[in-house]
Amino acid sequence: MRTLGTVAEAVEFRRNCSSPVVLVPTMGALHAGHAALIDAARIRAGKNGTVVVSIFVNPTQFGAKEDLADYPRTPEADLKICAERGTDAVFVPTAEEMYPPGDATSIEETALSRGLCGAQRPGHFRGVCTVVAKLFNIVRPDAAIFGEKDFQQLAVVRRMARDLFFGIEVAGHPTVREADGLAMSSRNRYLSTDERARAAQFPAALTCAAKETNPAVIISKATDLITRGTGSSPEYVAVVDAETLEPLQALDRPAVLAAAVKIGQTRLIDNVRIAPSHGKI
Numbered sequence: 001m002r003t004l005g006t007v008a009e010a011v012e013f014r015r016n017c018s019s020p021v022v023l024v025p026t027m028g029a030l031h032a033g034h035a036a037l038i039d040a041a042r043i044r045a046g047k048n049g050t051v052v053v054s055i056f057v058n059p060t061q062f063g064a065k066e067d068l069a070d071y072p073r074t075p076e077a078d079l080k081i082c083a084e085r086g087t088d089a090v091f092v093p094t095a096e097e098m099y100p101p102g103d104a105t106s107i108e109e110t111a112l113s114r115g116l117c118g119a120q121r122p123g124h125f126r127g128v129c130t131v132v133a134k135l136f137n138i139v140r141p142d143a144a145i146f147g148e149k150d151f152q153q154l155a156v157v158r159r160m161a162r163d164l165f166f167g168i169e170v171a172g173h174p175t176v177r178e179a180d181g182l183a184m185s186s187r188n189r190y191l192s193t194d195e196r197a198r199a200a201q202f203p204a205a206l207t208c209a210a211k212e213t214n215p216a217v218i219i220s221k222a223t224d225l226i227t228r229g230t231g232s233s234p235e236y237v238a239v240v241d242a243e244t245l246e247p248l249q250a251l252d253r254p255a256v257l258a259a260a261v262k263i264g265q266t267r268l269i270d271n272v273r274i275a276p277s278h279g280k281i
Ligand code: PAF
Pocket: 025, 026, 027, 056, 058, 061, 128, 131, 132, 150, 153
C-alpha cells in the first residue's frame, strides 16, 4: 500500500473485526532483526490482530552529509520477509505522500534527544519523531515495536508518545546479533570484509568494559578497547541512566553503556545494559 488512505482504510476495516493493531516502523533493507520485531508484533497482536509494517526511508532524519542517497533499498526482499512473517499490511509511502508540498510541521523532543547520537546528528531525532508521529496518526496502532539497538530512539519515541498523549504503547525488543555479537543493522552491508571483522570488536569491547563497576573506568576501558579493536576512535562512549539518559557518576540505578563508532564510512551504534546491583552502591 502506498497511500495514507489505503493503509488507514485497511487497518480500520480490520480493527472493526479484530484487535489489537501493532505497528513495526522500518526504513526497509529488512534483516533478521526486523523479522524478530515482526514476530514480536504478531505475538502482541495475536492471531486475530493486525500487524502493520511501514517501510519508508525518511529523508528528514538524515543530515546533509549522511547516507540518504546510498541507504540500502531492497523492496522485493522486504516484501518477501513481510509475507513470510504473516504481516497483514505493508505501508510503503512515497516521500511526497508523507511530506506533501507545503508540509511545515515537525515534532521535537527536547530532553532525551540532546546527548549521545542527538549531539552527533543535529536534527536526527526531530526527523524521527516527526515521521513516527505521522505513522502513528495514519495507522493508529495500539502498540508499536522498536529495536533496542537504537535505545535512544526508543526512549525519545516513548517520551514523545507520552507527552503527546498518543495512547500507543511503545515497546522495545532486544537487539538481535550476528553469531560474533555484531548488532544487526541495515548499514552492516556497507562494511568491507576487513571492516566487518573489525566491527565485531565493537560489541565485544562494550561487553568487556561493562563488567567494571565505575562509570569513568567503564568509559575509558570501552574507549580504549573500541579504538584498539576496530581501528577507529569512537564518536562517543557514555554511561547513562536507562530512563533519563543523563550521564551517571555511579552505578546506583539501571544504566546503559552506549557508544557509536565509524568504521570506514559506516557509522555503527550499540549499547549494553548495566544492572544497578552490579555497581558498589
Ligand atoms: O529505526 C528506524 O528504522 C527509523 O528511525 C524509524 C523508526 C523507522 C523512523 O524512520
